Amino acid sequence: xxxxxxxxxxYGKEIFIASGIYLLAxxxxxxxxxxxxxxxxxxxxxxxxxxxxxxxxxxxxxWLLGWRSVIALFPGxxxxxxYVGGMNVFEPSRLTAIAITVLVxxxxxxxxxxxxxxxxxQADRMPCWPCIMVVGLIISLVGSVLINFALGSETASYFxxxxxDFFGLFFLMLIMMFIFRSLRRA
Amino acid sequence: xxxxxxxxxxxxxxxxxxYSMGLEDLTTVERDIYCAASELAASSEGAETVHMxxxxxVTNVSRPTFFRALKSLVNKGYLSNRDEACRGCYTVHKPYA
Numbered sequence: 001x002x003x004x005x006x007x008x009x010x011y012g013k014e015i016f017i018a019s020g021i022y023l024l025a026x027x028x029x030x031x032x033x034x035x036x037x038x039x040x041x042x043x044x045x046x047x048x049x050x051x052x053x054x055x056x057x058x059x060x061x062x063w064l065l066g067w068r069s070v071i072a073l074f075p076g077x078x079x080x081x082x083y084v085g086g087m088n089v090f091e092p093s094r095l096t097a098i099a100i101t102v103l104v105x106x107x108x109x110x111x112x113x114x115x116x117x118x119x120x121x122q123a124d125r126m127p128c129w130p131c132i133m134v135v136g137l138i139i140s141l142v143g144s145v146l147i148n149f150a151l152g153s154e155t156a157s158y159f160x161x162x163x164x165d166f167f168g169l170f171f172l173m174l175i176m177m178f179i180f181r182s183l184r185r186a
Numbered sequence: 187x188x189x190x191x192x193x194x195x196x197x198x199x200x201x202x203x204x205y206s207m208g209l210e211d212l213t214t215v216e217r218d219i220y221c222a223a224s225e226l227a228a229s230s231e232g233a234e235t236v237h238m239x240x241x242x243x244v245t246n247v248s249r250p251t252f253f254r255a256l257k258s259l260v261n262k263g264y265l266s267n268r269d270e271a272c273r274g275c276y277t278v279h280k281p282y283a
Contacts, residue, residue, distance in 0.1 A: 064195060121195035
């Protein structure tokens with residue numbers, strides 16, 4: 001890898017882009033998706049979003065950057081917790097939840113690789129998007145169990161988080177697919 | 187992995203998704219020519235223009251349309267010229283597989 005690519009400036013840009021997109025996804029989810037969700041499904045009282053776009057950002061960042069996604073996403077995830085929960089962010093349960101959110105995705109990608117399933121991006125092959133969806137689901141499953149345990153949420157929220165994460169990843173990929181498609185045609 | 191290659195990997199991921207969903211940007215003529223070329227390539231080393239033009243899927247296509255579509259398929263990476271010596275010989279590539 002060339003020297004400029006390893007520079008602090010490059011890492012800074014990586015953090016800025018990944019955390020920035022994560023925060024944008026958080027903002028969209030809480031300010032646009034959730035109000036619509038409350039209108040469409042008024043009986044659904046859970047705090048969970050059924051279209052949680054930030055999960056998609058986490059998965060794709062972890063897939064692309066591996067363990068470096070921990071550093072790239074940490075500021076974004078920390079600020080997202082501040083945005084959602086205010087200064088409660090320094091409570092031990094919140095700090096645990098932040099750590100889980102940051103670590104689970106690259107950890108699971110590493111685990112599936114060690115188990116012999118290599119879906120890492122490589123120059124000489126096409127990425128397998130359904131495989132990323134499956135790993136995204138595993139990450140969501142592990143993450144939601146651990147985070148709900150840390151935050152002491154209701155059991156119903158586990159399923160809501162799972163559904164939100166799955167559709168969040170799928171729709172984020174779909175949105176990106178149409179963005180790339182329109183850029184190609186422009 | 188460089189910044190450009192990360193973007194390339196993302197683009198590849200999205201193209202794969204696009205292809206799986208049947209949203210690949212091939213016109214009807216391009217699709218017919220690609221199918222014809224794939225069939226020809228299965229029985230020989232590659233596909234030649236003369237044989238593609240005789241294929242049942244392509245016979246109704248006018249020559250200018252055929253060559254425009256052929257050029258487009260090469261640009262999109264579905265076909266590539268096999269070698270310099272044989273200008274009408276093409277190698278068929280599996281899209282996003």
